[in-house]
Amino acid sequence: MDVILTELSANTTMPWQVILLRLLGAVMLTGLIGLERESMHSPAGLRTHMLVSLAAALFCLVTLEMVGRDYPDNVRSDPLRMVEAVTAGVAFLAAGMIVFSKGEVKGLTTGASLWLASAIGLCAGLGLWPMAVMTTVIALVIIRLLRLVSKPAAGENGERPEQQGR
DSSP states (O other): HHHHHHTTTOSSSHHHHHHHHHHHHHHHHHHHHHOOOOOOOOOOHHHHHHHHHHHHHHHHHHHHHHHHSOOTTTTTOOOOHHHHHHHHHHHHHHHHEEEEETTTTEHHHHHHHHHHHHHHHHHHHTTTTHHHHHHHHHHHIIIIIHHHHSSSOOTSSSOOOGGTOO
């Protein structure tokens, strides 16, 4: 029983309060992006964005934990591999959101926002708060406000001009 208690009470190199702040910060920041995607009835909304960011932040924390521990001389770790792994993994997930149907590409913004959620999660996991917050604000401006500018005018029945009369 002592072995189990020792295992479960193992100390981390970072205080648990900092770990919790970084995980919750990643979730809250990308929750804003996910909420916006949810409001547009995107297939990847609030929960998906929050989970992608949470996973990215956790990968960062695990990597920081590994780097902060003492290992024998023959064990090396490269923290940049974590960024590469998260980027590649989420890019694969985001690519699955992109669909070509009826001559239109759909899901590009959702795929890009998932990829961005992972980057924000990486920033939060590494404690790079200014980057995480600024990126979230800029992303919300791009997703929400620029939609108003870039969306073609809809006709009376909601169709875009090129779809009218079909």
